[in-house]
Amino acid sequence: DDQREEMTHAEILSILEGRKASLEEHHGVGLQTDVLERTVTMAARYLPKGALAERALSVLDLASARAKRTTERTLTARTVASVVSELSLVPEDRVLETDQARMLKLEALVAERLVGHEDAVSRISRVLRRNATGMCGNRPIGVFLLLGPTGVGKTETAKAVAECMFHSEHAMTRLDLSEYAEPHAVARLVGAPPGYIGHEAGGQLTSAVRKRPHQVILLDEIEKAHRDVLEAFLAVFDEGIMTDGRGVTVSFENTVIFLTSNLGADAGAQRSEARIGFGQRAESEDTGYASRVLESARAGLPPELWNRFDDVLVFPTLSRTAVTDITRKMVAKLGVRMRARQGIELSITEAAIQHVLDEGGFEPRYGARPVRRTLARLVEAELAE
Numbered sequence: 001d002d003q004r005e006e007m008t009h010a011e012i013l014s015i016l017e018g019r020k021a022s023l024e025e026h027h028g029v030g031l032q033t034d035v036l037e038r039t040v041t042m043a044a045r046y047l048p049k050g051a052l053a054e055r056a057l058s059v060l061d062l063a064s065a066r067a068k069r070t071t072e073r074t075l076t077a078r079t080v081a082s083v084v085s086e087l088s089l090v091p092e093d094r095v096l097e098t099d100q101a102r103m104l105k106l107e108a109l110v111a112e113r114l115v116g117h118e119d120a121v122s123r124i125s126r127v128l129r130r131n132a133t134g135m136c137g138n139r140p141i142g143v144f145l146l147l148g149p150t151g152v153g154k155t156e157t158a159k160a161v162a163e164c165m166f167h168s169e170h171a172m173t174r175l176d177l178s179e180y181a182e183p184h185a186v187a188r189l190v191g192a193p194p195g196y197i198g199h200e201a202g203g204q205l206t207s208a209v210r211k212r213p214h215q216v217i218l219l220d221e222i223e224k225a226h227r228d229v230l231e232a233f234l235a236v237f238d239e240g241i242m243t244d245g246r247g248v249t250v251s252f253e254n255t256v257i258f259l260t261s262n263l264g265a266d267a268g269a270q271r272s273e274a275r276i277g278f279g280q281r282a283e284s285e286d287t288g289y290a291s292r293v294l295e296s297a298r299a300g301l302p303p304e305l306w307n308r309f310d311d312v313l314v315f316p317t318l319s320r321t322a323v324t325d326i327t328r329k330m331v332a333k334l335g336v337r338m339r340a341r342q343g344i345e346l347s348i349t350e351a352a353i354q355h356v357l358d359e360g361g362f363e364p365r366y367g368a369r370p371v372r373r374t375l376a377r378l379v380e381a382e383l384a385e
Contacts, residue, residue: 148315151367191245264296
């Protein structure tokens, strides 16, 4: 029920503890507090629909019944994970994986999806590993500002982190803040107050986080949002909370927040386009570009907002080498789709990949976006004939 305030994990754990004796008696299986805690966490992360207390109790009941059938004397986290896996269709080993184990692999997992931004991936991973230990209190696990031109991987970064940390690139709420340019748009974020039209619907952001507490929040083009809208996020970045239109406090402590901006993206763009684009850029060129973008973005955003970011990262234009790697990944995905749908084996030569780039796939100003369009024109359309 969207109108009901979601309970905290501690409150739900208390409910499970209260039902522990009756469940133990009914199933004849022992229930330990650490397994109850894991049950709440797994239900919150992998079963986003419905009230969390009901989800956790249902999982605990099903897992206890399964443990009884397999003659376990005490319920184990693996048995709980097997139930959650079946309900969520997430592999059991991934459900069972601890945050600490996943964090150690974070850099490598994100790098599998993201090409050409090794330094950014490393910096994001360091912050997330540090904050996931609880050092940031109730704040979000990370708040990052991503700067740079279109098509260089800012959105892909958010998707990669969502997939790595929350096991699906769809574990993400994306808001285009260019649609929040008026002061009254705050009501769309948190929901209208009682007595106003739209009160029953709830806020676009607060409702999404209440339903799925573990997720990535992507706020695009923040420079286009009204200042009142930006100020509504200060409590989120500081204390990990936002109060919705009904006066209910929503926790953001299990979210990772990415904000994107094109401020300063054209700084040095002419210089980038003057180069042919082959090979790697000089490190000094990237450093100079980053400095100009940072200076421009800092001047364009309120200082109280800037000071609350865990890190600010500049994504430079992609080199031809990086776009070549991205094209190979896109071709590999296309091959998987064609094999599954039509039974066709797709192989493409290096010369053909360079041809895709020469025929419109490589435009430094637009990053990797032209690749998809050019592949569709030169490869997919031909195969469809």
